[in-house]
Amino acid sequence: xxxxxxxxxxxxxxxxxxxxxxxxxxxxxxxxxxxxxxxxxxxxxxxxxxxxxxxxxxxxxxxxxxxxxxxxxxxxxxxxxxxxxxxxxxxxxxxxxxxxxxxxxxxxxxxxxxxxxxxxxxxxxxxxxxxxxxxxxxxxxxxxxxxxxxxxxxxxxxxxxxxxxxxxxxxxxxxxxxxxxxxxxxxxxxxxxxxxxxxxxxxxxxxxxxxxxxxxxxxxxx
Numbered sequence: 001x002x003x004x005x006x007x008x009x010x011x012x013x014x015x016x017x018x019x020x021x022x023x024x025x026x027x028x029x030x031x032x033x034x035x036x037x038x039x040x041x042x043x044x045x046x047x048x049x050x051x052x053x054x055x056x057x058x059x060x061x062x063x064x065x066x067x068x069x070x071x072x073x074x075x076x077x078x079x080x081x082x083x084x085x086x087x088x089x090x091x092x093x094x095x096x097x098x099x100x101x102x103x104x105x106x107x108x109x110x111x112x113x114x115x116x117x118x119x120x121x122x123x124x125x126x127x128x129x130x131x132x133x134x135x136x137x138x139x140x141x142x143x144x145x146x147x148x149x150x151x152x153x154x155x156x157x158x159x160x161x162x163x164x165x166x167x168x169x170x171x172x173x174x175x176x177x178x179x180x181x182x183x184x185x186x187x188x189x190x191x192x193x194x195x196x197x198x199x200x201x202x203x204x205x206x207x208x209x210x211x212x213x214x215x216x217x218x219x220x221x222x
Contacts, residue, residue: 005200012060017101032149047095053109057085061102067093078124128176131155150219156209164206169221171199180213
């Protein structure tokens with residue numbers, strides 16, 4: 001991944017749309033590519049047929065995910081806005097377009113990757129709504145997991161946290177709700193909803209809830 005490890009940052013802040021243009025930035029390759037797209041107002045990414053599902057996670061603005069259904073009719077699969085996501089269908093044309101400057105993160109899944117059954121293709125969802133807070137506990141939900149990557153959502157009740165440990169691969173945190181503290185290589189980094197943080201493989205880190213805190217973690221293993 002291109003972003004320096006050990007820094008709080010903003011995906012949308014680093015990828016502001018260029019008027020009249022679409023810009024893509026491949027931040028991770030491998031079998032599960034991760035690409036940041038920034039779209040100027042009234043621009044689109046043409047609908048193409050893909051053999052893999054993609055998670056489109058909107059960081060800024062609002063995008064319309066469109067294409068054609070199995071009968072060949074034009075259709076809008078969903079219109080996620082900031083903080084929302086959609087799992088795109090496969091083997092049918094899918095594209096994105098927007099009426100306002102927008103930024104989204106696209107995570108490509110392998111065809112045979114097993115998704116959590118709570119996430120349905122073509123349905124808009126909020127990552128923060130997938131897991132509840134529970135008193136004194138940390139609630140985890142794997143959205144997708146394979147030998148190359150894991151995408152998980154976590155809800156921390158106030159006063160809970162993860163002890164210091166090291167990840168086996170690069171990782172990006174998406175803060176979804178509330179605020180927390182990331183301790184990375186001995187230094188504390190406050191983080192709040194809408195911000196991001198990157199771990200390098202082997203980087204020692206811990207997570208503490210500053211009040212209630214929800215986050216998504218994208219861990220790349222290869």
